[in-house]
Amino acid sequence: VLASKTKIYMVLEYVKGGELFDKI
Secondary structure, X not given: OHHHHHHHHHXXXXXXXXXXXXXO
């Protein structure tokens, strides 16, 4: 469970930073 929450947090941070869209 902790790992899943960490993954979600990382994804949210990615989106907030706009890095996710840069890679796409």
